[in-house]
Amino acid sequence: MGTGFLTLPWAFNNAGIGLSLLALCLVGFISDVSKNYVLETMGRAEVLTSTNRKGKREDELDRLVNGQKSQDPSSILSATVVGPRKFEVIDLCTMFLPPIGATLYMCALGLYMYGTLWAYTR
Secondary structure, three states: OOOHHHHHHHHHHHOOOOOOOOOHHHHHHHHHHHHHHHHHHHHHHHHHHOOHHHHHHHHHHHHHHHHOOOOHHHHHHHHHOOOOOOOOHHHHHHOOHHHHHHHHHHHHHHHHHHHHHHHOOO
């Protein structure tokens, strides 16, 4: 959990209740949207790497990509559901982004980590 939550009362006191609540709700909304994007990407990665029912899942994926209606509505859910395999974010970046995308993600993550470490030294 870290120690960041211990400074929330101090930040609320300095910024004011209204602005703090607005910022907290905005960050919560952005986190929820990010979670949805990651789950959607994991579902698509599961479809691409799945070996079970390979032909049926590929047909459903083609229908989803091309925007065609499926004959079996339940097959769409089974085609994009997140399975037991867990994907790292860097794996998802290499699957769905150009090669520079994974590199940019790793650079951003590294800068974030170094920035956090630098902030703890202050």
